[in-house]
Amino acid sequence: MSNQSIGLSDNLYNYLITNSVREPEILTQLRSTTAKHPLANMQISPEQGQLMGLLVQLIGAKKCLEIGVFTGYSTLAVALNLPADGRIIACDVSDEFTAIAAEYWQQAGVNDKIDLHIAPALETLDRLLTDGEADTFDFAFIDADKNNYAAYYDRCLRLVRQGGLILIDNVLWYGRVADPAMNEDKRTQAIKQLNQQIYHDDRVQISLIPIGDGLTIARKK
Template identity: 70%
Template sequence: MSTRTIGLNEQLYSYLLSVSLREPEILQRLRQETASHPSGNMQISPEQGQFMRLLVQLIGAKKTLEVGVFTGYSSLSVALALPADGKIIACDVSEEYTAIARLYWQEAGVVDKIDLRLAPALVTLDQLLATGQANTFDFAFIDADKVNYDGYYERALQLIRPGGLIAIDNVLWSGTVANPEIQDESTQAIRILNQKLRDDERVTLSLLPIGDGLTLALKRY
């Protein structure tokens, strides 16, 4: 028993992966390719991808939203867990990064499940709301520029149905959120959202120390 979450050193983290990770070979290859990318640290961890697949299956998600695609590991993880008629609307601004994602989506046979929108995500989310798609999504994953996290969250909350789930990445931000000496714009934006979520009665909340910190917000009404 433990009264607090334990830390993971390299040995324990390796053990965790060895006894729990069920990573499809195509996801493993994408993760390895992305690891050599200059911005490879933007990729989620494999155990987080697996956890998200479990969440999608648990809530029976069919229509999902992703804000921030990068090379496609998270969207591919979710797409593999969706039923044949499932759909992801994926928001990103980089043709370069998402070109890698498209290759793996195609190879995995899930390209028809993913509707990639190359535009500022706030614009795409506002368009979805304007076309009557509020309360129609089952799941949303937010993992993009941190200064707009609050805007992404508020729009995702409108788009998600009651009982739907929003997952927000990087909420521990490598521990910098707990260091008052660090006051850059991104860190402050995450702190503000974390504090807001703590008191937001529209959702049921849990912040998990998986990856770089993952907040789960279940829409109550």
């Protein structure tokens, strides 16, 4: 939930974008469309989308999960880096937001790679587990309602294969995780608790990086 990396001056951020981000035109167009949306700050930053695409390629991912779609920028960033037979199960509860996403997925020619589920994500994830899909996904991205972050992480850890990646967005939460004044905020507490849970979880290797609004990368051992 940050359309640029926090903690950087405008000049330094512009330098980062100018010298590192190779954003495909279709992603630029989607980002421009989303910028006009009242909830535009829910979109990930272009540098984060590029990192996600690179990670997908590095691990040779073919089977992906996404919890939280919004207007589909992260989904598209991943889909563009999947092979022809790659697939994403994308979970969201909004027909309105994902209608924008579907338009751009179609334009990009990746619509057949994306299986959109409009339903509470926990229902979809639990159904996948019931259907025997544990340990079969290569990559998962969590960027949805913060109060359910721990439950999403639990399901994704069971669904992702050994050596697969789970990415969790907003783990710095605009700096609120380090602000004692936010200790009573439920979403802040949920993120802080998950950060501690993952830190102590010896089933994964981790790196929390200050890109976007903070991104944890967890590799399942």
